[in-house]
Amino acid sequence: MRIKIVLVLALLLPVCVYAGKPLISKHEFTLEFNRYLEEKVKDSEFSVVGDLHLHAGGMEGYELNIYLDNAYDVYLSGGRDIKLIFNDQLESIKNQKKTLSNSDVKSILPVIKPYTYIESSIAQLKEAGYDKDDIPLFYEKLNEDLYLMYVFDSADSMRFVSPKEVEKHGIKDSIRDIASKNIESYYFKIEAQLREIDTKGNGRAYLFFADENYEASILMGFGYLKRLTLEIDGEPVVFIPARNVVLIVGSNDSKAIDMASSIAARGYRELGYAISPFGYKYLDGKWSRF
Structure with a gap:
């Protein structure tokens, strides 16, 4: 002993x-x-x-x-x-x-898109005469469901970042980190927040509120989320049925997970700018389907 x-x-x-x-x-x-x-x-x-x-x-x-x-x-x-x-x-x-x-780089923010969006966009561009190597969309795969794209965000507009612009600014290897820091600073600036919702006894769940455009981007600004008061059982499981709807529950809270799964599935079918009906957990440096 x-x-x-x-x-x-x-x-x-x-x-x-x-x-x-x-x-x-x-x-x-x-x-x-x-x-x-x-x-x-x-x-x-x-x-x-x-x-x-x-x-x-x-x-x-x-x-x-x-x-x-x-x-x-x-x-x-x-x-x-x-x-x-x-x-x-x-x-x-x-x-x-x-x-x-560089003011352009400072304005880059991340946006989450479903794989279907990437597939349909590429198909449309090819029909319009673009070769595979000339498609003006820069994107990175997050997991089997989600892709990451980037926009130049200004007071007047949001414009997707192209491969040529990534090359021009020399940020191919750093754009994800840059966009993550930018979105965290943006959340801090607008005072994005969590609000607990009444689940009627079905566990504990939160909604994340930003600006109706960048809620789902919380996957890339997870450091900001970690600083908010999130009282859940287990690790955060994040549901992003649409661009402006984010539900967060605990990985050990089976009632909340069932409720969030139901809401996300319905939201994915019915809401505009749909992204995914699934929940995701941050594990080993990446977001995986829960």
Whole structure:
């Protein structure tokens, strides 16, 4: 028994102690990184919004919401010195500043589309005389049901990003990350929110409200969702029957899942801009059908 206890303590040690020192809290980590940025980046203004959330401004009109969840997870693992973690984050911020200094790139937001939309759009373009290599749609596959597209969003219009524009801006490998950060900042700006719905005793469920255009894009702005008060049983399961309808329930809440599945199936059949009747769970870095 003594051997087992010693072994368990040894396994837990990296989680409880880092470099011989007690681990600091999320709040302390955020304050430390804010001080680090103020020391290293003199021409910018940084402020703490909340635990693991900073705001950066004053960079020639450039603004950014900085989320430190992943950095803090790396810190907790004990596998990397905190100064190196901070330096990694600083380099990421510099790269984002350089990329987003382009006003076009700063306006790119992600949109979720069903695979049927991609198939029909390609078919129509081919009928119109486009060759396969010249189709002016840039898209990426999320899973067997969903595709990710991008738009240039302005006060006057939304226009799909084309492959040529992706090449022009040199963002083929980074556009997904750019769009994710942009949509999280957009949600923060418009104060997108969750509202619990009355399920009549059928578990616990929430609706996500944004602007009637980018609700379903929450799949790409999941970091924002994690900061909202979401009291569910298990991991979030997200249903996106239409562009402007998002239901969220817990993976262990069978009643809520049944209810959300029924609502999503009906919404998928009846609502405009339909996307999917299924629920999705974030697992191993991707959204998979639940």
